[in-house]
Amino acid sequence: MTDATASVHGSLFQADARTRRRRAAETRFRAYGLGAVILSVLALVFLLSSVLGNGTGAFRQSVIRLEITLDPAIVAPKGTDPEALAKVTTIGYGRLLDQEVIAELTAKGIDTAGMSAKDISAMLSKEAAADLRRMVLADPSLIGQTITFDAFANGRIDGYFKGRVTMESAALDSNVSPAQLLLAERMRDAGLLRLAFNPGFLTAPDASELRPEVAGLGVAILGSAYMMMIVLVLALPLGVAASIYLEEFAPKNKLTDLIEVNISNLAAVPSIVFGILGLAIFINFAGLPQSAPIVGGLVLTLMTLPTIIISTRAALKAVPPSIRDAALGVGASKMQAIFHHVLPLAMPGILTGTIIGLAQALGETAPLLLIGMVAFVRDFPAAPPEGFFDPASALPVQVYNWTTRADPAFMERASGAIIVLLVFLVAMNAVAIVLRRRFERRW
Amino acid sequence: MSFVKLSASALAIAAVSATAAMARDNIQSAGSSTVLPYATIVAEAFGENFDFPTPVVESGGSGAGRKKLCEGVGENTIDIANSSSRISQSDIDLCKSNGVTEIMEVRFGYDGIVFASDIKGPTFAFTPADWYAALAAKVVKDGKLIDNPNKTWSDVRADLPNQPILAFIPGTKHGTREVFDEKVVHAGCKATGAEEAFIAAAGGDKAAGKKGCMTLRTDGVSVDIDGDYTETLARIDANKTAIGVFGLSFYQNNMDKLVVATMSGVTPSVDSVANGSYPVSRPLYFYVKKAHLGVIPGLKEYIEFFVSDDMAGPNGPLAAYGLVSDPELAKTQEAVAAETPMGPLN
Numbered sequence: 031m032t033d034a035t036a037s038v039h040g041s042l043f044q045a046d047a048r049t050r051r052r053r054a055a056e057t058r059f060r061a062y063g064l065g066a067v068i069l070s071v072l073a074l075v076f077l078l079s080s081v082l083g084n085g086t087g088a089f090r091q092s093v094i095r096l097e098i099t100l101d102p103a104i105v106a107p108k109g110t111d112p113e114a115l116a117k118v119t120t121i122g123y124g125r126l127l128d129q130e131v132i133a134e135l136t137a138k139g140i141d142t143a144g145m146s147a148k149d150i151s152a153m154l155s156k157e158a159a160a161d162l163r164r165m166v167l168a169d170p171s172l173i174g175q176t177i178t179f180d181a182f183a184n185g186r187i188d189g190y191f192k193g194r195v196t197m198e199s200a201a202l203d204s205n206v207s208p209a210q211l212l213l214a215e216r217m218r219d220a221g222l223l224r225l226a227f228n229p230g231f232l233t234a235p236d237a238s239e240l241r242p243e244v245a246g247l248g249v250a251i252l253g254s255a256y257m258m259m260i261v262l263v264l265a266l267p268l269g270v271a272a273s274i275y276l277e278e279f280a281p282k283n284k285l286t287d288l289i290e291v292n293i294s295n296l297a298a299v300p301s302i303v304f305g306i307l308g309l310a311i312f313i314n315f316a317g318l319p320q321s322a323p324i325v326g327g328l329v330l331t332l333m334t335l336p337t338i339i340i341s342t343r344a345a346l347k348a349v350p351p352s353i354r355d356a357a358l359g360v361g362a363s364k365m366q367a368i369f370h371h372v373l374p375l376a377m378p379g380i381l382t383g384t385i386i387g388l389a390q391a392l393g394e395t396a397p398l399l400l401i402g403m404v405a406f407v408r409d410f411p412a413a414p415p416e417g418f419f420d421p422a423s424a425l426p427v428q429v430y431n432w433t434t435r436a437d438p439a440f441m442e443r444a445s446g447a448i449i450v451l452l453v454f455l456v457a458m459n460a461v462a463i464v465l466r467r468r469f470e471r472r473w
Numbered sequence: 474m475s476f477v478k479l480s481a482s483a484l485a486i487a488a489v490s491a492t493a494a495m496a497r498d499n500i501q502s503a504g505s506s507t508v509l510p511y512a513t514i515v516a517e518a519f520g521e522n523f524d525f526p527t528p529v530v531e532s533g534g535s536g537a538g539r540k541k542l543c544e545g546v547g548e549n550t551i552d553i554a555n556s557s558s559r560i561s562q563s564d565i566d567l568c569k570s571n572g573v574t575e576i577m578e579v580r581f582g583y584d585g586i587v588f589a590s591d592i593k594g595p596t597f598a599f600t601p602a603d604w605y606a607a608l609a610a611k612v613v614k615d616g617k618l619i620d621n622p623n624k625t626w627s628d629v630r631a632d633l634p635n636q637p638i639l640a641f642i643p644g645t646k647h648g649t650r651e652v653f654d655e656k657v658v659h660a661g662c663k664a665t666g667a668e669e670a671f672i673a674a675a676g677g678d679k680a681a682g683k684k685g686c687m688t689l690r691t692d693g694v695s696v697d698i699d700g701d702y703t704e705t706l707a708r709i710d711a712n713k714t715a716i717g718v719f720g721l722s723f724y725q726n727n728m729d730k731l732v733v734a735t736m737s738g739v740t741p742s743v744d745s746v747a748n749g750s751y752p753v754s755r756p757l758y759f760y761v762k763k764a765h766l767g768v769i770p771g772l773k774e775y776i777e778f779f780v781s782d783d784m785a786g787p788n789g790p791l792a793a794y795g796l797v798s799d800p801e802l803a804k805t806q807e808a809v810a811a812e813t814p815m816g817p818l819n
Binding site for chain 1: 497499501503506509510512513514516517518520521522524526527529530531532533544547548549551592700701702703722723725726727728729783790793794
């Protein structure tokens, strides 16, 4: 190093300056790469822990078990024929709950001093009255009997047992009082109130702002499933047919090139553009109904198609020409060569591309904004095919919807919905990976 | 190629489905995100208590909802537009040109607009003049219009807390912004006498004077929020010294995080908005396409249910959520029962 000749004819065991620099550069590059990986893993961990931390609460809900006597004077003031029963609204059932809940607590020996019947029944979800009404309408023989009834606790009470609401915050909050929280604690100690698994989060429809505790993903999951069905049924055959034609039959000319370039362009078009297109073509021109999975499915088909075409063409290209040549050589027609030999070998690649395209479509919100799927929908769509035309919601839309609501309890549900969406996405991507590993052949 | 095939197949599907799409049996509404929570509460209760399907409620903004209403008559257009501001003449003209000649205007209550900051910070007692002096682009000093020099609230008025001015106000697409501009900034401008200076500067042009009043400064002190109130809340959480503009119902759902400011000495509440002593409030409306009454099942029942005392009355669930009940609700109920279409705007 001190001597110029030594660095030219130096020992092999002693690195010269240039070698050291090269090694240092390599070490640095590795460190950058490792740093990038660590950074992305940290971001993922942060995202997952925040979603899981906020969202797991949505799968458990505070339930209050009550013995309720269905007082005929309130429930059936004008007799028990179905028409008269239907005249009693949930407001009437609310009065029944006012009266019954305080009686029940007194009977169980729980101290309710200083609280009005309204304060106490306000601790129940507003859905409780609707549930009772449904039960009575379904089975009028219950009238006059005492039944055991599970009601959800109000979102604030539920928040107290999940740590979202504290005594201090309740003192400032007009929707809940510390007295109610103390009573809720006494009810829990007496075994009336417990946190239980809530299957309704996956099966129940959305609920209004007054009832965050009963809001569920049922309609959204069904709507997303319907849309995925439509996308699969339309995009897979269309995409495969288009790619086979382009790859195997189309003459190589300017027009084909233009189409190819445009397909690649379509894959990069922002999804909101497909929403605008869907609104113009499917709703305004073709007259399809708003908020319906059929329109959502068609729009997402447009969006998924380029992805499927590109991956299908890559899969077809990867099949070596010798397979085609051999098939043609023994006298197969071009179509036979493709359908008997090339397509089966390309199938794993095609399916992988399709599933990835579907997963992308499943998480898409922006185009749905424009076709009216970002909506409050409470009724379940019918079974397909009629159900495709009924209003429905979608999973990512439900996440968006819940994050804009005023009640903080909806934040928890939005995170819960993200967990459900992630589970679906991970499952779909896992299937794609398994398909690739199991069946893909390399030449 | 794929695109041609695709549009062909889409049209084929549309043709097949046209028959299925004909008979819509659910009510569809769209519009203001301020009205959305009220509309969902009513829709939910309606679905529970009547033999009709639960109405579908979309948000998207007052203006977008009214435009959708005016797209035409028929089952693939919406029945009701929710709106936090009154319909404009241009909307009515658009409606007319698309064959929507009769619209029912239903005012179902009032909404207060409140100013709130982080619960741990100081409390504020504002007047509209303070907001004008804090946020306007130009203020009057020694009889001349100068660029707004105020940096802290104590610069605006000595007895306000010494805290830098930072305000999160609704973006211009919100109906709330219109009310903020009119009832706070413009009112404050008028009260301080600055409006005359603006009119004089514009050569006696009143409209230009008003516009000058409502032009806000752009040096980052007033921040437009285009999202929902949840975004404003998140921004205040990150910026503890900021003051945000919220709907009364949103504030009532987040009282453990926010402390509300008084306006001209009045604390906003359902009562103070109802009796008119709290100045910053606005009516909430929905607009019904009259041609759809009797065609879409349950539409008449739904709007009657919406304005009934059980829902929109002072003890109903809407009031519990933060709606200020309309003192003239009985008149609205009559108009709805009689299916009176709205007259020309005055």
